Amino acid sequence: MSTHDVPGIVLAVGGGLAAVRTETGKERIAKFAGRLEERPVAGDRVRLFMEDEEGARIDVIEPRTTELRRQQRMRSEGERAMKEQVLAANAECVLIVASVTDPPLRRGLIDRILVAAWRGGLEPLLAITKEDLSNRADESPEAVLSDYAAIGVPGVLIDVRTDAGADAVRELIGGRTAAVIGHSGVGKSTLVNALTGGTLTIGAIHELSGRGRHTTTTATWLDLPGGGGLIDLPGIRSFSLAGITPHDLADAFGDIADSATKCRFSDCRHVGEAGCAVESTVEPARLASYRKLLEELERG
Ligand SMILES: Nc1nc2c(ncn2[C@@H]2O[C@H](COP(=O)(O)OP(=O)(O)OP(=O)(O)O)[C@@H](O)[C@H]2O)c(=O)[nH]1
Ligand SMILES: [Mg+2]
Ligand SMILES: [Zn+2]
Incomplete structure (x- = not known):
């Protein structure tokens, strides 16, 4: 086997390293070549140079079909400098997850993510979780769904822990690749586990992603059985529109x-x-x- 130009997909990134799965299904921890102009992110298609049995280096990041981006204030620059952070690459849709309550549903956060999705060329989808807690909701989740449906965003109301809930979301995604985003604690990882059959925490990815802990700390790619994939993102507290004209x-x-x-x-x-x-x-x-x-x- 040639050790150059081995194609792979980035599963997770952390601490200046990436977990990459090669075409042959092997997971490798890879360094980044110095000449890379940007950092690889989960979902990136890359080309690897295999250094030896263990090591690999990402030499090329293939052009991305989509980018889900978020504005980030640069602490170091003092001023009001902004940088765009790429959260996920090559996803076709964004699955926005919000819970009925615990934490409370915030339309403002959904709206801001919608802008990022449309700007990045991704189709937004909405999953409202914790249907079982509907009696404690501040506003009717059905009303929220119908308001977003009116602006072209399809959605479902689910109890993530049921099979019916997982099925409804699976249908919404339809074999595509979705970046899963929302406030911390809304049930993203629970949903991702339900959709992927809980096939997690194996091999290289485990070292970087910290999966298994309660809170997701690193964007992580997972295969959807039957085609497509999910990129489980860490919870976000805010989503700035800064820098958007x-x-x-x-x-x-x-x-x-x-x-x-x-x-x-x-x-x-x-x-x-x-x-x-x-x-x-x-x-x-x-x-x-x-x-x-x-x-x-x-x-x-
Ligand atoms: N009652 C109820 N609880 C749920 C539901 N979905 C998830 N939970 C619970 O909500 C808590 C948070 O779930 P996670 O899946 O870890 O949330 P997350 O969005 O991945 O959180 P971060 O990784 O921090 O962003 C867990 O205790 C889940 O069991 C649901 O539909 N109903
Ligand atoms: Mg999570
Ligand atoms: Zn006009």
Whole structure:
């Protein structure tokens, strides 16, 4: 076997190393070649140089089909410098997980993740978990689902610990690859375990991911039986819109960007300006969602 250019997929990254699975199904811990321009992330397709029986080095990161990105404030730079952090590569959809309660459902977090999904070219899906706790919900989870369905985001309400719950989500994903994101404690890993048959914590990935502990600390790729995969992400507390311009926001709503080319003014923000084409053509629920986010952006 040639030891150059061995294709693989990144399962997890941590401490300057990556767990990579090669085409032949072997898991390796790999270093990063100095010339790599960016850090590999879970889901990346890479090419390895095999150093010996144990060691490997990532020489090439293949161009990504999608990136789920998040703005990150740079602590070191002092100023208000922002950096984009890539959370997951090559996923086709984002499964946004929110719980009915414990922790409480926050629409603001869902909305911000939606923007990131649309910007990155990923289809957002919504799973509301802990259906069994619905009697303690602040607002009806069915109402939340129908509001998001109105802006084109399909979703399900589930008790993650039941087979029916796992089946509903499996159908939503439909054999694709999904990045699983949401607040800590909403049930992402429980859901991922249910969907993957709990085939975790083996080999190289274990050393890096800390799976098995309660809280997920590293983005981790897992195969979905029957095709596709899941990228289980650590819980997020906040998801900043910082660095996103009103233009980026309109771009994220593809239908708004399309109609915007027909607005009378090229700098139209679609909030009631004369000759706005978006106002008259875009689905009212989506327009309302865009305007709410725009307001938030401009408030800073
Ligand atoms: N009642 C109820 N509890 C659930 C449900 N789904 C998950 N849980 C519980 O919620 C807790 C947190 O679940 P995890 O799967 O670890 O949550 P997570 O989203 O992966 O959390 P982080 O890794 O910290 O981001 C666990 O105690 C689960 O048993 C559900 O549908 N109903
Ligand atoms: Mg987890
Ligand atoms: Zn307009």
